Amino acid sequence: RMFTTTVAKIAIVKAVGQIKSFRLLSTTIKFTASHEYIKIQGNVGTVGITDHAAGLLGDVVFVDLPAVGARFAAGESFGSVESVKAASDVYSPVSGEILEVNAALEANPGIVN
């Protein structure tokens, strides 16, 4: 299993920084070196962190989500995932605007892993 819980949907302005890319039917999935993934359909990307990264973080206790409408550049931190002792930055794989966040993470951050 490569993917874990979605963090946000982002309208893509510019994609950069991928190290791996493959196509699954009409969806392109890309990964960053810092273990975020983005599932691209048209000009909308769904961003999350990989299972591998989530496993290494430990129990997640808090997810700092971006605001809907906020804009980020590719490679910019757009939030953080906090495990028992560590707050780890999460980086946007692309430049774009946040369309939607996974609000379920606010009440139940543990669903990340």
Added chain:
Amino acid sequence: LKPLSFINLRGVSIYKQLKIEEFLLRNTTENYLIFNYSPNISRTNIVMGFSGKRDELVNVDAVKLFNNSLSKDEMELRKVSLIRRYTGGGTVMVDNATVFVSFIMNSADSSCQPYPRDIMSWTETLYKPVFKKILHSSNNNFSLREHDYVLDEKKIGGNAQTITKNRFTHHTSFLWNFNAEKMSFLQMPKKRPAYRGDRPHTDFITGLHDKISSVDVFEKELHEEIQRHYQVTYHPHNSGIYEQYLEQLQLVDSNGKALFTPRTVIESLD
């Protein structure tokens, strides 16, 4: 050997230290170890992790009662403040008997993966030989237990981290001694390490004051150990480096807006 600056910040408050740490983490690409034991700063602070829920972690009424009992003259020296720090982790009481040791590192220079458990294990390898040398009794065994540094079953240091793409902070508050009365300002956290069981704070933690000669010995041996792994430049507390960092923290752009806004803040108790 990679370079590292070993900085003694004696006399600097934990609030200012945390803001400097955050600045160094996010605005530089160098390695630092910050060591701070300030017995002359009498203020007690409660320091919460980034996402800490104040009302679940702190006995707010007890703190307000204590603060309200102080005279105007005592307020400046003894008022208990609540700080939300930029790293994850739990809530600690810190005061003039706390020894702060903070690593701010490039992940590539630390010989560990930039993940919480790996970083913890890496720091254990640095501290273990230090404590082996400085502990009076060979019956006291230092180790990393879950996320804490312990001597046998009792916690001597609490850890917290922030991890960015290429860098991390791992910082520790070591207990030189502790005030049992002030521990009552903290609530029993819902999430506790398994090895703690239901032990109250006073049965779960222990100070270093009666187990090693002095904080100076701790610093000296830690400095020597770090020199085995890094090209170390030592900055004593009166070197002027603190003032340089403070200046950089206060820089503003042409519109007067701060160039760096730390996440570390003082929280209201109201």
